[in-house]
Amino acid sequence: MLQPSVLVRDLHKDFGPVPSLNGRMVKVLRSVNFEAAAGEVTTLLGSNGAGKSTTLACAQGLLKPDGGTVSVLGQQPYRSGSALRSRVGVMLQDGGLPPSAKPLALLGLVAKMYQNPASIDDLAERLGITGFAHTNIRRLSGGQKQRVAFAAALLGRPEVLFLDEPSAGLDPQSRQIVFDMIQEQRAQGTCIVLTTHLMDDAERLSDRVFIIDRGQTVAEGTVAQLTSWNADAADSAELDFEARPGLPVAEFTTPSGGVLTEVSSGCYRLSRFMAPSDLTALSSWLETEHAMVSSMSMRKRTLEDVFLEIAEKSRHE
Numbered sequence: 187m188l189q190p191s192v193l194v195r196d197l198h199k200d201f202g203p204v205p206s207l208n209g210r211m212v213k214v215l216r217s218v219n220f221e222a223a224a225g226e227v228t229t230l231l232g233s234n235g236a237g238k239s240t241t242l243a244c245a246q247g248l249l250k251p252d253g254g255t256v257s258v259l260g261q262q263p264y265r266s267g268s269a270l271r272s273r274v275g276v277m278l279q280d281g282g283l284p285p286s287a288k289p290l291a292l293l294g295l296v297a298k299m300y301q302n303p304a305s306i307d308d309l310a311e312r313l314g315i316t317g318f319a320h321t322n323i324r325r326l327s328g329g330q331k332q333r334v335a336f337a338a339a340l341l342g343r344p345e346v347l348f349l350d351e352p353s354a355g356l357d358p359q360s361r362q363i364v365f366d367m368i369q370e371q372r373a374q375g376t377c378i379v380l381t382t383h384l385m386d387d388a389e390r391l392s393d394r395v396f397i398i399d400r401g402q403t404v405a406e407g408t409v410a411q412l413t414s415w416n417a418d419a420a421d422s423a424e425l426d427f428e429a430r431p432g433l434p435v436a437e438f439t440t441p442s443g444g445v446l447t448e449v450s451s452g453c454y455r456l457s458r459f460m461a462p463s464d465l466t467a468l469s470s471w472l473e474t475e476h477a478m479v480s481s482m483s484m485r486k487r488t489l490e491d492v493f494l495e496i497a498e499k500s501r502h503e
């Protein structure tokens with residue numbers, strides 16, 4: 187990777203004192219590490235409360251880190267001024283927009299902060315904002331606010347784009363438009379850092395994924411690298427099939443120890459199998475049982491499987 191546009195090392199952040207915890211401080215970030223390059227989509231993936239938004243807030247200069255280093259375009263965001271801010275686009279979770287403003291007027295104000303802003307008309311048209319351009323932001327739906335916030339983040343033609351949960355609240359059509367626009371930004375060389383807890387978003391968009399769990403980076407890689415994490419588990423795909431209910435699954439054995447279960451009436455799953463001979467064993471057993479299979483499919487290991495395994499493993503360490 188070239189010199190990363192965003193570099194976060196051993197980031198720590200505490201909040202508090204928290205009254206409900208008898209005035210104790212809470213360690214929200216305990217060691218977050220990631221880097222993000224120009225022309226790539228870097229995803230911070232984690233469960234609710236993992237620390238993704240707090241990490242982004244530190245990278246955007248909105249929060250002061252308590253430890254570690256954060257560098258954006260070679261500068262420390264918390265200390266730098268407007269020169270850095272004009273090169274960075276930010277979409278906060280829940281929009282972060284002033285409720286009494288109107289979308290078009292707000293975008294006009296934001297555009298004035300930049301020397302060479304993108305076209306408001308193009309962004310409004312593309313993101314379907316024109317239909318509610320003059321409605322107070324407080325009256326907009328969650329998805330409409332998201333689209334205005336996304337347009338505002340793109341207005342300054344940013345070199346680095348931080349997107350906190352960009353697809354939250356979007357309908358499938360708007361989500362596709364936002365995803366297309368993210369890919370276009372990527373193709374233009376923008377460094378995009380986004381957060382999500384949605385595996386599907388991470389799989390569709392990311393060049394690199396950093397999994398954050400309880401304030402720590404616990405795994406990183408491309409989606410392909412992460413889904414082949416822990417090779418033994420990767421080899422054990424699952425085979426789902428439908429046949430008549432009530433087959434005696436306990437009597438079925440495979441050469442390498444595959445396990446057959448009836449997950450719901452007439453729906454069966456063969457898991458933890460490793461070799462083609464397991465499939466031969468299954469087909470002879472079905473023949474013996476005079477069981478006709480009405481559908482069969484192999485399920486690939488997904489990012490969600492890996493995410494759950496990694497989170498589980500880090501909990502036991």
Ligand SMILES: Nc1ncnc2c1ncn2[C@@H]1O[C@H](COP(=O)(O)OP(=O)(O)OP(=O)(O)O)[C@@H](O)[C@H]1O
Nearest residue numbers: 201202214232233234235236237238239240241383
């Ligand atoms: N100002 C604050 N004071 C105390 N605790 C806070 C504060 N801000 C965030 N937290 C806590 O820090 C933790 C991480 O929050 P954060 O919003 O970064 O998580 P997240 O990964 O973005 O979650 P989500 O996917 O739900 O948005 C949570 O437990 C949250 O309650």
